[in-house]
Amino acid sequence: MKYLKIFAILSNLANNLVSPFISFVSAYFGMNSEELALVTSATNAVPNISQYFLNFIKSKAKFLIFIGTLVNGLLWVISAFIPFNWIFLTVYFIITMSIGIANFGWNLIMDRVSRNSRGSTLSLYLVYGTIGALAATLVTGFITESNTELIREFFLISGIILVGSANLSRKIEVDTKLEENRVKSASFQMKRFLTTIFLFNLVLSLAWPIFPLAQVYKFHMNDENIAILSVETGVTTILFQRIVAKLTDTKRKLTLFLGSALYTIYPLSYALSDSIYMIYIVNLASGFTNAVGSVTYIAYIFDNSDDNTIRRNLAVYNLTVGCGVMTGSILGGVAYNYVTQFYNPIYSIDLMLILSSILRFSVSPLFLTIKDTRSKLK
Numbered sequence: 001m002k003y004l005k006i007f008a009i010l011s012n013l014a015n016n017l018v019s020p021f022i023s024f025v026s027a028y029f030g031m032n033s034e035e036l037a038l039v040t041s042a043t044n045a046v047p048n049i050s051q052y053f054l055n056f057i058k059s060k061a062k063f064l065i066f067i068g069t070l071v072n073g074l075l076w077v078i079s080a081f082i083p084f085n086w087i088f089l090t091v092y093f094i095i096t097m098s099i100g101i102a103n104f105g106w107n108l109i110m111d112r113v114s115r116n117s118r119g120s121t122l123s124l125y126l127v128y129g130t131i132g133a134l135a136a137t138l139v140t141g142f143i144t145e146s147n148t149e150l151i152r153e154f155f156l157i158s159g160i161i162l163v164g165s166a167n168l169s170r171k172i173e174v175d176t177k178l179e180e181n182r183v184k185s186a187s188f189q190m191k192r193f194l195t196t197i198f199l200f201n202l203v204l205s206l207a208w209p210i211f212p213l214a215q216v217y218k219f220h221m222n223d224e225n226i227a228i229l230s231v232e233t234g235v236t237t238i239l240f241q242r243i244v245a246k247l248t249d250t251k252r253k254l255t256l257f258l259g260s261a262l263y264t265i266y267p268l269s270y271a272l273s274d275s276i277y278m279i280y281i282v283n284l285a286s287g288f289t290n291a292v293g294s295v296t297y298i299a300y301i302f303d304n305s306d307d308n309t310i311r312r313n314l315a316v317y318n319l320t321v322g323c324g325v326m327t328g329s330i331l332g333g334v335a336y337n338y339v340t341q342f343y344n345p346i347y348s349i350d351l352m353l354i355l356s357s358i359l360r361f362s363v364s365p366l367f368l369t370i371k372d373t374r375s376k377l378k
Helices: 002-016 019-028 033-044 046-056 061-079 086-113 118-143 148-169 188-205 210-218 223-250 252-272 276-303 310-339 345-369
Strands: none
Touching: 002 061, 002 086, 002 118, 002 148, 019 033, 019 210, 019 223, 033 046, 033 086, 033 310, 046 086, 046 310, 061 086, 061 148, 086 118, 086 276, 086 310, 118 148, 118 223, 118 276, 188 310, 188 345, 210 252, 210 310, 210 345, 223 252, 223 276, 252 276, 252 345, 276 310, 310 345
16 A cells, blocks of 8 residues: 555644644734635535535545645645735635545545454554654644744645645555445444534634734734644654553543543633643643544444445535534634623633633543444443
8 A cells, every 4th residue: 555655644733834723824914713614614515515525426446546635736826826805715725625625535445444443453554654744743833933924835836746646646546336325324323423523523613713913912823823733743643642542442432532622621721821831741642632533533434334335424424524614613603703802802712712712521421322333342
C-alpha cells in the first residue's frame, strides 16, 4: 500500500499548510461572530454534508479521491490571488465541498483495507496523515508568525501539492467495485447512534465560532501560537493512537464516551484561564479526542454496515455530522452576538464557552447507551 500511504502524507501536508489557520485568519481580518460561524460551519459541516449526495452517484472510490483532490488544489491556487472577502468565502465553500468528495472516497477505501483490524489499521493511516499535517503546520505557523498576509503564499503551495497528490491518487493500490445501490432501511441501533452523533456535534460546535474570537481578543494569539496548538495535537495524536486503536477494538462504547466527555475541558480552559500556557497544557488531551474522532466513530459505521449499506451509512453519517455542526456553529455565532448586547465581549466569550462545556458533558453519556451489533464489542 505504498501509494496509499504516500497520498495520506502528501494530501494532509497540503491541507494543513492552510486549514488550521482559516478561522484564526478570518477573525484576524475582522470578521464578526456570525461571519465566523459561516467560516467554521463551512470548514466542518460542508465537507460532511456534501458526502451525502455522493451516495446517489455511481462512482469508484479512487475517482472520488482524484477529482476531489484535484478541484481542491486548483481552487487553493486561485485563492492565492483573490481578495479576502465574500469572493474568498465563496471559493472556500467550494473547496470544502471538494474535500468532502475526496474524504468520501478515502473512507470507502479505508473500509476495505481495515476489515481485518479496524482500530489498528485506521490508527496507522491516521498517523501517516498526522505526520504530513505536523510538518505543514510547523512551516506555516512559524513563517507567518509576524506577517499573517503571508498565508496567501501557502494557499498557492498547498494547491500545487494537492494537484500533484491528485495525480498520485490514480496509483493507489486498492479500489471499490461499482455496485448497484440497494435501498435498505437503517437499523434501530444505527438510527440511535446517528441521533447521538447529531446531538453531540451540535453542542460540540456551539463553541467553534467563539474559539477564534477568544484567540484574537482575549489571548492575543498569533500564527505561531496556533501552529503550536496544532502541532501539539498532532504529536499527542501519534502518542495516543495505539491506546485508542486497542480501546476501539475492545471497549468501544467506553472509548466513545471518554472521547466525547473530554471535549468538555477545551472551552473550559479558554474560559477560566488568562494564560496561553494553560491552553497548551489542556490541549495535551487533544491527541486522545482527535484519535477517537478519526478512528472510533468511523469504525462503528464500518463494523455495523455491510457491502450493501456502507455507502448509504457513510453518507447519512456524514450528513448527520454536517447538519449538527452547521446548526451548532450558526447558533453559537448568533447566541454570542445576542449576549454581547448585555455584557462586554470578553465576559460574553467566557459565558458562551462555559455553557458549551456544560452541554458537551451532558450529551456524552448517550454514547454508553448504544449497541455495537456487528462487532459484538462491549
